[in-house]
Amino acid sequence: MIYAEILAGGIGRRMGNSDIPKQFLMLGTKPIIIHTLEQFLLVPEIAKVLVGCPKDWMGYMSDLVLKYIGTNEKIVIIEGGKDRNGTIMNGCHYIEENFGIGKKDILITHDAVRPFVDYRILTDNIKAAQKYDAVDTIIPATDTIVESLDGKVLSSVPIREYLYQGQTPQTFNIKELVEIYNSLTEDEKKILTDACKMFVIKNKKVGFVRGAEYNLKVTTMHDLKLANAILEVGLQDD
Amino acid sequence: MINCHYRLQSPKRIGLDFVEEEETEDTVVVRPTYLSICAADERYYQGKRDPKVLSKKLPMCLIHEAVGEVLKDPRGQFKPGTKVVLIPNTPLEHDEVVKENYLRSSKFRASGFDGFMQSLVLMNRDRIIPYENVSDRIAVLFELMSVTMNAIEHFNQYSHLKKQTIGVWGCGNVGYVTSLILKKIFPNAKIVVMGTNANKLHYFQFADETYLVTDLPEDFSVDHAFECVGGSGAESAINQMIDVINPQGSIALMGVSENLVGINTRMVLEKGITLLGNSRSGYEDFEAAIKFLENHPETIEYFEKIISKEVVVHSIADMTTAFDLDSSVDFKTIMKWEI
Numbered sequence: 001m002i003y004a005e006i007l008a009g010g011i012g013r014r015m016g017n018s019d020i021p022k023q024f025l026m027l028g029t030k031p032i033i034i035h036t037l038e039q040f041l042l043v044p045e046i047a048k049v050l051v052g053c054p055k056d057w058m059g060y061m062s063d064l065v066l067k068y069i070g071t072n073e074k075i076v077i078i079e080g081g082k083d084r085n086g087t088i089m090n091g092c093h094y095i096e097e098n099f100g101i102g103k104k105d106i107l108i109t110h111d112a113v114r115p116f117v118d119y120r121i122l123t124d125n126i127k128a129a130q131k132y133d134a135v136d137t138i139i140p141a142t143d144t145i146v147e148s149l150d151g152k153v154l155s156s157v158p159i160r161e162y163l164y165q166g167q168t169p170q171t172f173n174i175k176e177l178v179e180i181y182n183s184l185t186e187d188e189k190k191i192l193t194d195a196c197k198m199f200v201i202k203n204k205k206v207g208f209v210r211g212a213e214y215n216l217k218v219t220t221m222h223d224l225k226l227a228n229a230i231l232e233v234g235l236q237d238d
Numbered sequence: 239m240i241n242c243h244y245r246l247q248s249p250k251r252i253g254l255d256f257v258e259e260e261e262t263e264d265t266v267v268v269r270p271t272y273l274s275i276c277a278a279d280e281r282y283y284q285g286k287r288d289p290k291v292l293s294k295k296l297p298m299c300l301i302h303e304a305v306g307e308v309l310k311d312p313r314g315q316f317k318p319g320t321k322v323v324l325i326p327n328t329p330l331e332h333d334e335v336v337k338e339n340y341l342r343s344s345k346f347r348a349s350g351f352d353g354f355m356q357s358l359v360l361m362n363r364d365r366i367i368p369y370e371n372v373s374d375r376i377a378v379l380f381e382l383m384s385v386t387m388n389a390i391e392h393f394n395q396y397s398h399l400k401k402q403t404i405g406v407w408g409c410g411n412v413g414y415v416t417s418l419i420l421k422k423i424f425p426n427a428k429i430v431v432m433g434t435n436a437n438k439l440h441y442f443q444f445a446d447e448t449y450l451v452t453d454l455p456e457d458f459s460v461d462h463a464f465e466c467v468g469g470s471g472a473e474s475a476i477n478q479m480i481d482v483i484n485p486q487g488s489i490a491l492m493g494v495s496e497n498l499v500g501i502n503t504r505m506v507l508e509k510g511i512t513l514l515g516n517s518r519s520g521y522e523d524f525e526a527a528i529k530f531l532e533n534h535p536e537t538i539e540y541f542e543k544i545i546s547k548e549v550v551v552h553s554i555a556d557m558t559t560a561f562d563l564d565s566s567v568d569f570k571t572i573m574k575w576e577i
Contacts, residue, residue, distance in 0.1 A: 028240075028258040035258075038239040042267055042309045042358065044318035116256065118242060118357050119269055119309070120577055210552075214254065231240065233258045 001047045001105045002126060003095055003174070004040050008033055008053040008061070008112035009080025009087035021057060023112035024064070025224060028231045032218055033061070034068045035115035041074060043122050046108070050094060052080040052087040053112075084193055085181065092178050101174050109195065110169040113218040115227070117169065124209040125171040132207030134199040135171040138164035139211045167211040170196050176204065239267070242357035244557060244577070245297040249285025252355075252554050253297070265360045267310040268322060272378040273354055273573045274303035275564045277410070277468075278494070282348075283561045288496070295349070302326035302347040303381040304354035305374050306575075308366075315363060322366040323380045323528070324354060327520055338520035339388065346518060355557070357577065367524050372531055375548065376541050378572055379415070383527035384519035386416045389464065389490050390423060391523070392514050397488040400461050401427045405482070407451070407475040408466030409433025409442065411569055412492055414544050416464050417445050422534050430460065432478070434471065438568055441543055451478060461487050468493025473500055480505045488512040544569035551577050 008023045023033040033051070040049045053061045061077050069075070078094050080087040088109055095101060106129045110117060121137060128135040141163040149155040172195060180198050181189075192198045199206045218227050240256055247253045261267065279300040281287055287295075308320040316322065326347035329338040338344055347353040369377050404427050406417040413431060421429045421444055428446045432454070433439045439448040449458075451474075459482050467475040472495045479489050480502050489511060506513065531537065546567035549560035551574065564571035 030258070035240050042239065044309060115240060120357065214256070231256045231258055 001099065001102060002045050002108070003048050003050065003091070003105065004046050004108040004110065004169075005050040005052055005088060005091035006033065006036055006040065006110055006112050007080075007084060007087050007168075008051055008057075009084065021054065022218060022224075023053075024057070024060065025218075027115055027218070027224070027227050028233050030068050031064055032115050032227075033112045034064060036110065036112055036117065037065070037069065037075065039115075039117050039119070039122065040108075040110070041069070041072065042119060043126075045123075045126055047074070048076055048095075048099075049074050050091045051075065051077045051112075052091055053077060055079045085189065085195055085198075088177070088195055089181055092174055095174060096178075101178070103175060105174045106171055107174045107177065108169045108171045111217055114168055114215055115218070116212070116214050116216060118212070118215075121209065121211060121215065122169065125169045128207045128209050129171045129173070133173050133176050133204040134196055134206045135169075136196045136206055136208045137167045137169050137211040137215070138208045139167065139213060139215075141165050164208070165211075166194070166196070167215050167217070170194075172199070180204070239358070241360070242577075243299050243352055244355040244554065245299050245352070246282055247297045249292070250283060250558065250561075252557050254554065255297070259360050261310075261312070261360060263312050264362055265312075266308055266316055266322075266363050266366060268306040268324065268359045268361050268366065269309050270304050270306040270324070270354055270356070270359060270575045271321075272305050272374045273301045273575055274378045274381070275301065275561060275571045275573070276303055276382075278302075279348060279353070280561065280564055284565065286496075298348065299352035299355040300348045301353040301355050301573075302349070303378055304359075304575075305369075305377045305380070306359065309358065311363070313363070316366070316368065320368050321370065321374065321377070322361075322368050323377060323524060324359065324361060325365040325367070325521060325524055326353070326381065327518055328362070328365060329520070337388075339518040339523075364521065367521070367528065369528050372538070375545060375572060375574075376531075376538055379541050379544075379570075380524060380527045380531075381519070382411060382415050383419065383530060384523035385412065385492070385516075386419045387523040387526040387530065388519040389416065389492055389514075389516040390419065391526070392516055393462070393464075393488065393490050396512055396514055397462050398486055403428045403430060403460045403462075405430045405432060405460035405463040405479065406445075406466060407432045407463065407479060408468075408493065409435055409438040409448075410466065411544055412468075413464075413466035414441065414569065415541075416466055416492070417442060418537060418540050419530065420464070421445065422530070422537060432475075441568070444540060451475070454478075454482065458482050459484050462489070463487065464490045464492060466492050468495055470495070470497070476501050480509070480511060483509065483511060486510045486512070488514055490514045490516055492516050545572055547571040548574060550574045553577065 308316040463479040
């Protein structure tokens with residue numbers, strides 16, 4: 001089975017002056033998270049789309065779904081975790097309790113605030129997940145990435161040719177994901193905030209698919225302005 | 239839903255626009271699988287249209303020949319994964335007499351509004367037709383076949399019964415498809431193809447005879463003619479048809495010309511020739527095209543021959559490669575849509 005989980009657990013402190021978590025802010029005529037959710041609902045292979053969101057906002061999220069999408073048995077709203085991986089693990093637990101976890105079951109995880117994800121990126125993730133233990137979505141780094149260990153001077157300037165920027169979706173074999181996560185110590189869990197990194201450290205094969213520059217993450221007011229500027233609100237037939 | 243529209247912004251420049259589109263109970267979400275470039279698309283792409291037309295119509299998604307797979311149908315009429323051909327003509331009204339493709343109010347993809355170069359296409363449910371038992375790369379030619387079906391229906395309605403020799407002028411895509419379909423629908427007629435390119439005429443081995451337009455035999459005549467030339471060559475082609483057609487024959491016009499065409503109307507009158515205008519196609523013509531291929535599966539290998547290039551599209555650069563290639567190939571360029 002193929003599951004998806006939209007990660008909306010965060011309360012979006014980076015957005016600054018808004019009390020509403022950033023994933024609920026309007027982009028065009030709908031909240032960001034609804035746009036994101038709609039893209040997942042267009043992929044027939046995905047059996048369930050979980051939405052992991054803060055406990056206090058679960059009712060609000062349900063209202064949004066009802067208002068903008070309507071009743072849809074594919075959508076399940078669950079409580080998010082303490083952190084990103086906690087939200088993902090809550091999703092895995094939900095799947096285990098309700099459907100059981102098959103050996104080949106996969107989970108496509110995605111940032112709620114990347115509403116420009118598209119059909120191609122999602123289906124590429126599904127295809128790649130048949131070959132690898134985990135899949136990351138990446139684009140080549142365009143800026144030079146530099147490293148500074150003390151925050152004052154550069155410690156190294158890695159060769160850009162080998163560097164990529166990670167986006168989402170990230171897709172995992174659920175069984176492996178749960179096993180790896182459970183094998184981590186509490187200290188490791190604090191450091192390993194990226195689930196793909198857990199797989200890399202455990203020497204698992206993490207494949208990647210081509211993301212897109214436009215698969216941007218709306219994390220600041222500037223991003224939101226930009227996202228609204230590039231989105232044209234059209235009629236059904238233009 | 240947010241959708242990616244790959245629009246021609248100005249000649250040779252394709253850009254990505256994000257459009258928030260409204261799904262309704264009547265719309266079906268389709269993922270295009272194959273798109274085929276038509277001469278009309280190529281004219282837009284190369285900037286070979288009147289600058290006033292270009293400034294009015296661009297930016298616009300090109301392509302009106304496409305097939306795809308259903309992703310979502312709120313009413314469940316079409317199951318996910320159903321292969322469908324997309325109909326570019328979009329009527330806004332119904333008329334008891336006038337066909338949908340001739341209604342002045344009808345809109346047409348990649349002409350009056352965005353064509354199929356989109357990540358997903360929202361289609362009205364009456365603008366898609368399922369197909370099976372034929373590969374997607376052949377199915378993408380259904381639109382071209384439907385245009386011939388529209389012309390043949392018109393021809394059947396208005397031409398006299400003597401159809402011993404039918405001449406087809408033009409050795410491009412439309413000429414090829416039209417002469418091939420005529421050969422099957424009128425098995426007792428002699429199908430003769432006239433062209434200007436000897437190399438391309440070699441592809442027409444199924445025809446009874448082929449001639450360069452400069453080498454027609456002296457006593458050559460046809461009962462009826464199909465003009466599949468268009469552009470600047472249309473004038474000399476139509477006048478040649480008028481010269482060689484037998485009295486009271488009909489000439490089915492199918493080629494689009496940017497400029498006015500001067501023809502020998504004196505001879506049109508003297509011979510009592512019927513000129514039949516044909517343009518585009520509608521739902522019934524697509525149905526006829528699908529049925530044609532079901533009844534004549536042996537033609538599939540002939541249709542394969544006019545797919546000159548297939549370009550797998552992962553990026554905008556791949557799209558421009560396809561359009562650039564298309565201007566130099568013998569027949570058609572199709573795009574496998576994986577963006």
